[in-house]
Amino acid sequence: MKRTRITPRVALLAALILIPSLPAAALDVGDEAYAFEAPLLSGESSAALEDYRGKVVYLDFWASWCDPCTKAIPALEKLRSEFAGEDFQVLAVNVDKSKKKATKFLKKNPIGYPSVSDPKGKLPRRFGLETMPTSYLIDRDGVIRYVHKGFRKGDVEEIRAEIQKLVATQPASRRGAK
Amino acid sequence: MKHRHHDDSETKPRPQTRPSATDALNALTASAMALPGLTGLAGSASADGPVEETTIDKEYSYYREDKLEPRKTVQPNERERMEIHSYQFRVTTPLTERSDLDIAGTLETLSGASPWFVLPDLAGDRDGRPVQVMSGATIDEDRGDLLVAGNYFFDQGKVSGSGGFSIENDYYSVNFGLGADRSLADKNTTLSIGVSTSLDWIEPTDCKDFNRVCSEDKQSVNVYAGISQILTRHSAIQSTVSFGYTTGFLSDPYKLAYIEDVGSAVSDSRPDDRKQFTWLTKYRHHVSGFNGTFHFDYKLYADDWEVNSHTFDLSWHQSLPWGFQLVPSFRYYSQSQAEFFENYYATARSDGLASSDYRLSPYGAITYGLKASWAYEDLIATSDWQLALSYERYESSAGKAFQRVDVENPGLVNFRVFAVRATVSF
Amino acid sequence: MNNELLQSVRRRVLALACSLVLASLAGAGCTTVKPWDRDMLSRPDMAFDSDPLETSRRNHIYNSKEATPPGGAGGGGGCGCN
Numbered sequence: 001m002k003r004t005r006i007t008p009r010v011a012l013l014a015a016l017i018l019i020p021s022l023p024a025a026a027l028d029v030g031d032e033a034y035a036f037e038a039p040l041l042s043g044e045s046s047a048a049l050e051d052y053r054g055k056v057v058y059l060d061f062w063a064s065w066c067d068p069c070t071k072a073i074p075a076l077e078k079l080r081s082e083f084a085g086e087d088f089q090v091l092a093v094n095v096d097k098s099k100k101k102a103t104k105f106l107k108k109n110p111i112g113y114p115s116v117s118d119p120k121g122k123l124p125r126r127f128g129l130e131t132m133p134t135s136y137l138i139d140r141d142g143v144i145r146y147v148h149k150g151f152r153k154g155d156v157e158e159i160r161a162e163i164q165k166l167v168a169t170q171p172a173s174r175r176g177a178k
Numbered sequence: 179m180k181h182r183h184h185d186d187s188e189t190k191p192r193p194q195t196r197p198s199a200t201d202a203l204n205a206l207t208a209s210a211m212a213l214p215g216l217t218g219l220a221g222s223a224s225a226d227g228p229v230e231e232t233t234i235d236k237e238y239s240y241y242r243e244d245k246l247e248p249r250k251t252v253q254p255n256e257r258e259r260m261e262i263h264s265y266q267f268r269v270t271t272p273l274t275e276r277s278d279l280d281i282a283g284t285l286e287t288l289s290g291a292s293p294w295f296v297l298p299d300l301a302g303d304r305d306g307r308p309v310q311v312m313s314g315a316t317i318d319e320d321r322g323d324l325l326v327a328g329n330y331f332f333d334q335g336k337v338s339g340s341g342g343f344s345i346e347n348d349y350y351s352v353n354f355g356l357g358a359d360r361s362l363a364d365k366n367t368t369l370s371i372g373v374s375t376s377l378d379w380i381e382p383t384d385c386k387d388f389n390r391v392c393s394e395d396k397q398s399v400n401v402y403a404g405i406s407q408i409l410t411r412h413s414a415i416q417s418t419v420s421f422g423y424t425t426g427f428l429s430d431p432y433k434l435a436y437i438e439d440v441g442s443a444v445s446d447s448r449p450d451d452r453k454q455f456t457w458l459t460k461y462r463h464h465v466s467g468f469n470g471t472f473h474f475d476y477k478l479y480a481d482d483w484e485v486n487s488h489t490f491d492l493s494w495h496q497s498l499p500w501g502f503q504l505v506p507s508f509r510y511y512s513q514s515q516a517e518f519f520e521n522y523y524a525t526a527r528s529d530g531l532a533s534s535d536y537r538l539s540p541y542g543a544i545t546y547g548l549k550a551s552w553a554y555e556d557l558i559a560t561s562d563w564q565l566a567l568s569y570e571r572y573e574s575s576a577g578k579a580f581q582r583v584d585v586e587n588p589g590l591v592n593f594r595v596f597a598v599r600a601t602v603s604f
Numbered sequence: 605m606n607n608e609l610l611q612s613v614r615r616r617v618l619a620l621a622c623s624l625v626l627a628s629l630a631g632a633g634c635t636t637v638k639p640w641d642r643d644m645l646s647r648p649d650m651a652f653d654s655d656p657l658e659t660s661r662r663n664h665i666y667n668s669k670e671a672t673p674p675g676g677a678g679g680g681g682g683c684g685c686n
Contacts, residue, residue, distance in 0.1 A: 065646045067230050068685045095640040124640040131365070132639045132685045150333065150686035152227075152275040227686045235657050241665065268657050282660065333686070359680070364636045368680030400673075406652065406680025408637050412644045414681040416652045422673065456675030460652050464644045471649040479672045487672045495649040503649075513671050537671050549658070568658070572669075591669060599657065 026128025029147060033059065033138045034126045038116035041094055041102055047116050053142055055087045056166045058159075060135040061124055062092055062115075064101040069133040070109070072151040077111045079160060086167050087140070089113065093123050095132075137162055139169065226365070227331050228278035231562075231603045232271040239264045239597035243290070246310060250588035252301070256312040259591065260290035273328070280327040288319045293589035295434035295443045296521045296534040308521040310588040313432065321346040327355075335360035340374075351378040370404040370418065382431040390445070396426025412464040422454040435532035436522040447532050448518070454481040470496040479513075485538065487513035488580065493547075501553040507570075509545035512580040521587055536589035542578025546571050564601040570594065639684055646683035 027033065037048035049057070060076055062069035073092075080090045092115035096102040099117055106115070118124070127136070130149065137146035137159075146162045148155065243259035251257060264286035272278045294313040299306050325342035340355040357372030376398045385392035404418030428450065434443035458477045465472065475491040493507035516538035518531035526532070551566035572593050576586030637645065644650065653659055663674040 061640070063640065063643065065643045066683055066685045068227060071230060097643055121638065121640045125638070129639055132642070132683070152686065154275050226682060226684055237657055237661070239661060264661070266657060266661060282657075284664075331686075361680070361684075365639065365684040366636050370680070402675075408642075408645060408681060410635060411637050411641050412650075414645060414650065414652075416680055418675065420675050454673060456673060458675040462650050462652065462681065464647060464650055466644065471647065473654075477672070477675055479675070481671075485671045487670070489672065495654070497649070511666075511670065511672075516671070537669065543670070593665075593669075595661075595665065597658075597661065 025126075026130060027126075027136070027144055029144055031144050033057075033136060033142050033144050034123070035142065036123055036126070038093070038118055038123065041099060041106070041115045041117045043099075043117075047091065047114050049091070049138075049142070052089045052091065054140050055089045056140060056163065057138040058088070058090045058135060058163065059138060060090065060092045060133060061095060061127070061129060062133050063095045064105045065096070066132045068151040070105060071153070072133055072135075072155075073105075073109055073111060075151075075156045077109075077113070079156070079163065080111075080113050082160070083163060083167060088163065088167055092116070093118055095119065095121055095124055135159075137166060139166055226336075226361075228272045228274075228276060228329065229270045230272060232269070233601060233603040235266075235268040235599060235601045237264075237266045237597055237599035239266070239595055241593060241595050244592040244594075246312065246588075249304060249307070250310050251312065252297070252304075252309050253312060256291065256314060258290055259312075260288060260292060262289075263287045276332075277328060277330045280329070281325070282327075283322070283324045285322045286320070288321060292432065293536060294432070295436050296588060297436055298438060298522050308585065308588055319347055321349075325353075334363075334365075335368075338372075348383050349378070349380050351376060353377075366408040368406045370406070371402065373399065373401045375399045378426075380427065380431065385431070390431045391427065394427030394431070396424060396428060398422060398424040412466065413462060415459065415461045417457070417459040420454075420456045420458075422456070423451065424454070425451040428452060429533070430535055433533070433535055435520070435534045437524075437526050437532075438522060439525045444526065444532050446535060447530055448516075449483065449531065452481055452483055455479065468496070469498075470494055483538070484517035485513060485515065487511065501555070503549075503551045503553070505547075505549040505551075507545070507547035507549070509547070510542070510578075511544075511574075512542040512578065513540065514579075514581060515540040521585055534587070534589075536587040536591065539576075539587035539590070540579050540581065540583045541574050541576050541586065541590055542580065543572060543574035544578060545573075561602060561604040563603075564599075566597075566599045566601070568595075568597045568599075642682075642684050645681055646685075650681065652681055 033049060035049045037046055037050075039046045049059075058076065058079070060072065062073060064070065076090050076092075080088070090113035092111070092113065094102045094115050094117050096117075097119045099119070102115070102117070124134075127134070133151050135148045136144050137148070139145045145166055148159060241260070241262040241264065243261070246257040246259060248254065248257070264284060266282070266284045268280070268282040270278060270280045291312045291314060294311045296308045296310055298308050321344070323342060323344035325340060327338060327340035329336050329338045336359050338355075338357040340353075342353050344351040344353075353374060353376040355372060355374035357370065359368055359370045361368045377395070378397070379393070379395045381393050382390045384390070400420055400422040402418050402420035404416060406414065406416035408414045429448040430446045433446040435446060436443045456477060456479050458475065461474045463472045463474075464470075471494070473491070473493045473495065475489070477487075477489040477491075479485070479487040479489070488511070490510045491507070492509075493505055496504045498504060516533065518527065518529070519533050519535070519538040521534055521539070523532060547568065547570035549566060549568035551564060553562065553564040555562050572591075572595075574590045574592060576583035576590070648654055667673060
């Protein structure tokens with residue numbers, strides 16, 4: 001009986017065909033944000049989404065090679081300082097393959113919020129990112145309440161309004177223990 | 179294929195006292211401005227959104243054609259060809275959060291002489307090869323053009339519009355274009371379509387003195403459709419087909435064609451219309467190990483004058499430390515002749531068509547180029563600078579063509595271009 | 605067993621079809637490059653027209669000196685942002 005041999009090349013090509021056909025689990029409003037832990041860009045330690053349970057988190061995916069992403073960063077830094085002391089946290093995920101370029105950008109544009117590094121792109125894949133940049137507004141219970149795709153100059157107003165709404169709400173009575 | 183009947187100008191060849199250095203075909207290609215208007219729109223660095231900064235480019239270039247080789251002419255003092263000093267500028271700037279503006283202009287000064295007509299080896303001292311008669315003395319001509327284009331970006335595509343004009347002392351042209359891009363959901367595939375049109379008027383200088391047409395016009399329209407596809411993380415391909423139709427006065431009023439049995443030259447006379455097909459494919463491939471990118475373009479062209487051509491453009495973009503970049507380039511071009519073209523005619527054609535213009539002759543050409551640029555990103559302020567120097571050398575001959583060519587047109591041109599450019603972004 | 609064989613044959617046929625399509629440079633949908641993987645594609649030298657001023661200068665010269673018009677336009681490639 002003839003056996004079809006799956007050579008590595010065939011397997012690779014087959015995998016390449018199959019992967020796009022897997023359902024893209026794009027996290028959206030109402031979904032629980034994937035509770036990740038990733039090393040910081042500065043390399044000193046790591047940050048976990050869980051650490052910020054109880055706070056409103058604005059999670060921003062960015063890369064140094066993405067112009068709208070880099071335009072968003074100073075705007076987000078401004079928002080962070082506006083909402084400082086209001087249980088609000090901005091957290092960034094950098095997907096640069098080369099950390100050097102990301103660090104160089106942040107040297108020129110310092111931010112007061114942490115940015116984790118995910119060069120392999122595991123987090124954007126988990127979140128089902130459809131465009132760069134994409135950011136998620138996560139409530140105090142870790143549920144996504146607002147997704148912002150892309151970034152244009154006037155978007156800050158809309159984002160600020162959404163943060164305002166969420167910051168005003170109270171967390172659920174349960175603690176977010178897993 | 180219609181043809182134009184007009185009086186054979188029976189003009190005996192004589193050196194012109196005040197020829198125009200402007201080739202009508204040179205100017206006729208202002209219709210090409212309609213296309214660059216749309217190719218220029220792709221210059222928004224990110225094809226998915228408006229430019230984020232204002233960028234100003236200024237360039238000076240010097241174009242110089244080689245002197246005509248002595249064996250190709252019987253006028254030893256009329257070997258100079260054309261020289262052009264050109265000043266180009268371009269400004270791209272954001273308008274709203276979804277739109278940008280692109281303005282480009284050129285001002286150039288042309289001087290020199292251009293081919294007038296071709297004679298057989300009458301004196302027998304040119305090995306039977308035909309010789310080029312040039313148009314004579316040098317004059318200065320100015321040419322200016324302006325193109326304004328705007329882009330509006332949607333989430334999955336964009337629309338673009340452009341308008342422009344071109345002016346020289348004997349030639350005027352206006353052009354308009356519209357284009358649209360649409361990306362598929364994964365943004366790996368983009369479809370493009372567009373249409374452009376050009377209206378041209380020519381009023382040849384000294385038309386009465388030289389028995390030329392005094393006022394003519396032509397109209398062209400061009401449509402294109404293209405698809406671009408990202409292949410891998412480091413490669414992408416784009417392929418575009420376009421169809422063009424031009425009608426009106428398509429001949430070169432400054433050129434003649436020699437008829438042997440009559441012993442005199444008639445005015446260049448080409449068909450009343452022309453249908454053109456172009457298929458351009460571009461491939462881009464980045465080699466991260468070398469920090470360089472490879473460009474390969476292939477263009478196939480065919481028209482109903484029976485001119486076919488192939489163009490291969492290769493370049494390697496080598497990024498170097500401290501903001502330097504080196505780009506060597508190579509171009510190979512080969513065209514077949516127009517059906518009605520002859521270096522000179524044994525007897526007049528029954529359809530009245532005639533042209534000895536080297537641009538409709540069969541030949542091939544090779545271009546070598548090198549561009550060196552330096553980009554400086556200001557760490558403190560927010561402006562970036564870039565300086566670029568480039569050199570290109572173009573050499574054409576019948577021997578370089580794909581196909582076998584029996585007799586080379588003596589008017590084939592070789593030229594050099596030097597360019598220096600400064601760019602600022604803020 | 606038959607099912608397994610059928611699956612592997614089908615996969616093999618699909619793989620072959622895909623590589624043919626890729627080879628003919630029309631590989632839409634075979635390998636999708638994700639938005640966060642477009643770092644190299646966003647390089648200025650990866651644009652289809654990486655130097656519009658040079659392109660327009662060259663087009664103008666070649667259009668005046670040869671019989672062939674410039675041809676081609678349109679977008680695509682690049683960062684894919686927004």
